[in-house]
Amino acid sequence: YAAKGRRRGVLVYDEARDGMGRRRLELIAELRQGIGEGQLRLHFQPQLELRTGRVVAVEALVRWQHPTRGLLGPGDFIDLAESAGLMGLLTTWVVEDALRQCRQWRDEGLHLRVAVNVSPSAVVDRAFPQQVERLLRHHGIPAERLVLEVTEELLMNNPQRTVDALSVVRGLGVGVSIDDYGTGYSSLAYLKDLPVTELKLDRSFIASMGSSARSSAIVRSTLNLAHALGLHLVAEGVEDEATLLALAGLGCDLAQGYHLSRPLVADDVPDAVRRIATALARA
């Protein structure tokens, strides 16, 4: 009886694993094809400069318009792309599309910086810095208008190659931001050596600023650290007015979050930029 149960258990387990494996391979093939066929989309979330009350930047966030499963978020396919070796392809598409969009806004008189998330494996690819330079030149975007958001994970796992690659793009004038700052190892060593321009404090600290004296102390001290190093601090995940006002009062440089705007399709960005400035002028 026990043996039978076990055998059945093993069977069920293998079936599930096999099914998942097959599904995964299917998805990988679909993603590879989807990137080639233009199924990726960028949404853009405004970043408000608190000192001036103006939207000066947007963060590009990738989505996959899957033919049958609908619009998928990065949580549904970034890990897949990473493990399938598709990150270089995806990142190239994202940087290119972000710069193309930035160009279009400029042609309409809207000058925005655009921040792009780049994964560790894409940054340490030897072709990456040159590719960024080529795309900037192709679209006629000043390097200062592009920011690369990297995670602390990158800085821990591949220190020398990362420093080298980021130094090259930084040398072009491209900004470098540490995304989700404070959730990784937060080693101060890399802040000493790395050519970063911005810290983007993780939303877990921002969300609890109002209710937790500790979070609030972390926000204040990170702001001091950033400013002492000549870096900007961006607060992500700003979800209410009180948090926005508190950040402005502390002297935080940029704020981003649902309270200001959700990530938007490109066509909706110009209106949102105006709406946010107007709402602030009234407040």
Ligand code: C2E
């Ligand atoms: P992230 O770079 O930290 O991006 C911020 C995420 O928080 C976005 O989720 C955004 O929609 C969400 N968010 C913005 N404001 C708020 C808020 O007020 N409250 C809350 N709760 N969430 C907010 P999304 O678009 O699902 O992206 C998730 C992650 O996927 C990103 O985190 C980033 O690490 C990664 N990602 C997105 N686009 C790309 C890409 O093009 N390439 C790579 N490699 N990774 C990407």
Ligand code: MG
């Ligand atoms: Mg980001």
Ligand code: MG
């Ligand atoms: Mg982040």
Ligand code: MG
């Ligand atoms: Mg995050």
